[in-house]
Amino acid sequence: MSKDLNNNQESSAVRNVPISVLDLAPVNVGTTPAESFPKTLELAQHAEKLGFSRYWLAEHHNMTGIASSATSLVIGYVAAGTKKIRVGSGGIMLPNHAPLVIAEQFGTLESMYPGRIDLGLGRAPGSDQLAAQALRRGLGSNGQDFPQLLKELQGYFNSTPQSARSVRAVPGEGLNIPIWLLGSSGFSAQLAGTLGLPFAFASHFAPEYLLPALELYRSHFQPSAALDKPHVMVGINVIAAETGEEARRLVTSLQQQFLNLIRGNPGKLNPPVDNMDDLWAPHERAALESKFSYSVAGNKAEVQDKLQAILKETQADELIATAQIFDHQARLRSYEILAEAANLQPVKQD
Known part of the structure; x- marks a missing residue:
C-alpha cells in the first residue's frame, strides 16, 4: 500500500479500517452558505479530535443546498483551521477545469499544508446542463476525455519538465499529492485499476454499482509508484443517534433531499x-429505498453491525461517511457515535 495512505490500530469491534468524513457543506432551509462554512469547520475540528482520517469536500454547482462549489477554497479554509487531519476533494470534477489550474491550486494547498492534502477526481460535471455550459464545459462531453485530462494533470506534478518550453505548475511541480479516482460506475474503476491509483466509490448514492465496480478495479489493477496493491474506499451514509428511532427521524432530511432530486x-x-x-x-x-443499501440510520449497535456487514461484503480498505443532518449538534453527535462504533482512537491535541 502507498506510504501516503493512513492506517489505524486493530479494533476488536469493527475490522480495522480508516474512516473519513465526506462533507457536502449543507445549506439548511432558512439559512445561507455564509452560515454553513463555520459549521463545516467545526465539524472538521470535531472529526480531527475523534480520530477520523480524512475530511473531504465535494464540488457541486447550481445547487442551493450545497455550499462547497469553490471546493479548493473550502479545502484551504478547513486545512487552516485544523492541524493533523488530511483534507481533500471528494471530488474535484476535472472536466470542469483546466488541469493546469487544478495542479496550481492543489500545489498551493500542499505547499501551505504539507502532507495533508488529497486530490480526489471525478469525471461528472457535478451540475445540470445549464451549469455545465456556464462552466464552459461542452454539452457534448460525456467525460470520455477524462483519461487525457488526468494524464495532463499528473504531468504537471512531475518533478522534471518534459522540455525547457513546457508549461510548469508553480506551485505544484515535484509535489507528492495523492490522487484518488472517484466513481459511481465502472469507467473510473477500471481506469483507477489500470493506472494503479486508489479508488473511492460513491455507494452513498449509487449502491447498485458498487460490487461490480470494485471487481473491475481489482481485476484491472496494475502496481504503480502510488500503490503496490488495490486500495478501495467505500462511501456510506451514516445517521447515528442515541436511539434508532431518533436516527430514523433524522434521516428523513436526507430522504427529502433525494426525493427532491428525483423530482428535479x-x-x-x-x-x-x-x-x-x-x-x-x-x-x-421504493426507488429511494434502493439507494440506501450501503447506508445506516440507527443507534451505536446498529451502526456497528452495518459497518461490519459492509466491510465483510466489500473488503474495503477505508470507509468515508456522510451525514446530511439538519440540526448541527445532532450531526456532531452522529459522528461521535460513529467514532465510538468503529473504536476510533481520539487524537491528542497539541
Missing part, C-alpha cells in the same frame, strides 16, 4: 419529519 427540484436541506409517507408516493419510496 433540488433545494436546501429540510428539517426532519415524523412520517415520510406524507411526502412520497409508493413508487418513489
Whole structure:
C-alpha cells in the first residue's frame, strides 16, 4: 500500500479500517452558505479530535443546498483551521477545469499544508446542463476525455519538465499529492485499476454499482509508484443517534433531499419529519429505498453491525461517511457515535 495512505490500530469491534468524513457543506432551509462554512469547520475540528482520517469536500454547482462549489477554497479554509487531519476533494470534477489550474491550486494547498492534502477526481460535471455550459464545459462531453485530462494533470506534478518550453505548475511541480479516482460506475474503476491509483466509490448514492465496480478495479489493477496493491474506499451514509428511532427521524432530511432530486427540484436541506409517507408516493419510496443499501440510520449497535456487514461484503480498505443532518449538534453527535462504533482512537491535541 502507498506510504501516503493512513492506517489505524486493530479494533476488536469493527475490522480495522480508516474512516473519513465526506462533507457536502449543507445549506439548511432558512439559512445561507455564509452560515454553513463555520459549521463545516467545526465539524472538521470535531472529526480531527475523534480520530477520523480524512475530511473531504465535494464540488457541486447550481445547487442551493450545497455550499462547497469553490471546493479548493473550502479545502484551504478547513486545512487552516485544523492541524493533523488530511483534507481533500471528494471530488474535484476535472472536466470542469483546466488541469493546469487544478495542479496550481492543489500545489498551493500542499505547499501551505504539507502532507495533508488529497486530490480526489471525478469525471461528472457535478451540475445540470445549464451549469455545465456556464462552466464552459461542452454539452457534448460525456467525460470520455477524462483519461487525457488526468494524464495532463499528473504531468504537471512531475518533478522534471518534459522540455525547457513546457508549461510548469508553480506551485505544484515535484509535489507528492495523492490522487484518488472517484466513481459511481465502472469507467473510473477500471481506469483507477489500470493506472494503479486508489479508488473511492460513491455507494452513498449509487449502491447498485458498487460490487461490480470494485471487481473491475481489482481485476484491472496494475502496481504503480502510488500503490503496490488495490486500495478501495467505500462511501456510506451514516445517521447515528442515541436511539434508532431518533436516527430514523433524522434521516428523513436526507430522504427529502433525494426525493427532491428525483423530482428535479433540488433545494436546501429540510428539517426532519415524523412520517415520510406524507411526502412520497409508493413508487418513489421504493426507488429511494434502493439507494440506501450501503447506508445506516440507527443507534451505536446498529451502526456497528452495518459497518461490519459492509466491510465483510466489500473488503474495503477505508470507509468515508456522510451525514446530511439538519440540526448541527445532532450531526456532531452522529459522528461521535460513529467514532465510538468503529473504536476510533481520539487524537491528542497539541
